[in-house]
Amino acid sequence: MNENIRWYRSLYLGExxxxxxxxxxxxxxxxxxxxxxxxxxxxxxxxxxILPQPVLSQxxxxxxxxxxxxxxxxxxxxxxxxxxxxMEAYRATGAIDVGSYLGDDFLEHPEFPGEVLYREWERKxxxxxxxxxxx
Numbered sequence: 001m002n003e004n005i006r007w008y009r010s011l012y013l014g015e016x017x018x019x020x021x022x023x024x025x026x027x028x029x030x031x032x033x034x035x036x037x038x039x040x041x042x043x044x045x046x047x048x049x050i051l052p053q054p055v056l057s058q059x060x061x062x063x064x065x066x067x068x069x070x071x072x073x074x075x076x077x078x079x080x081x082x083x084x085x086x087m088e089a090y091r092a093t094g095a096i097d098v099g100s101y102l103g104d105d106f107l108e109h110p111e112f113p114g115e116v117l118y119r120e121w122e123r124k125x126x127x128x129x130x131x132x133x134x135x
Contacts (some may be wrong), residue, residue, distance in 0.1 A: 004107035005037075006055070012038065012085055031057065036078035037086065038070035040099045047086055047096050050078045067106055069098065074075035081117045120133035 017035070035053040042049050048069070055061065070085060087103035118121035 004005075004062070004064060005068050007109060008067070008069040009104060009105040009107055011068065011082055013072070014072035014074075014081045016073035016077050017071045034073050036068075036072045036075060037068050037073070038078060038082055040067040040069060040102075048082045048098055049073070050082060067099075069102060 031054045033052065033054055035058070037051050037053055039049045041047060041050060042064075051066075052075075056066070069077075070081050072081045085098055086096050089098045090096050093101050095101075
């Protein structure tokens with residue numbers, strides 16, 4: 001996938017996207033025609049851009065920084081999720097400026113609730129396994 005993508009720390013996920021196994025791997029690699037990313041707008045006329053994941057491999061997107069705020073498994077789900085994000089921003093701020101509402105809390109890799117704890121547990125388990133093998 002595009003190396004210029006920065007991921008919103010609290011990435012919004014559609015219901016179907018949330019139910020997919022290994023959604024993190026799907027987001028980071030391979031082509032998935034049903035996967036859509038919601039990114040901050042590319043121009044002032046848009047509120048959010050909805051991009052099918054395969055188009056991100058095109059040369060046009062290679063040099064453009066993208067700020068992903070959500071992921072959905074179908075176009076319909078992507079539009080519903082965009083509506084949810086926009087309404088949340090409007091209710092909180094009285095404006096539909098999603099970028100200002102979300103701030104600058106973006107990461108180089110997608111992260112999901114509990115993922116940091118899981119990675120830490122996995123690392124500790126691996127270390128414990130190595131120390132047992134040594135004995």
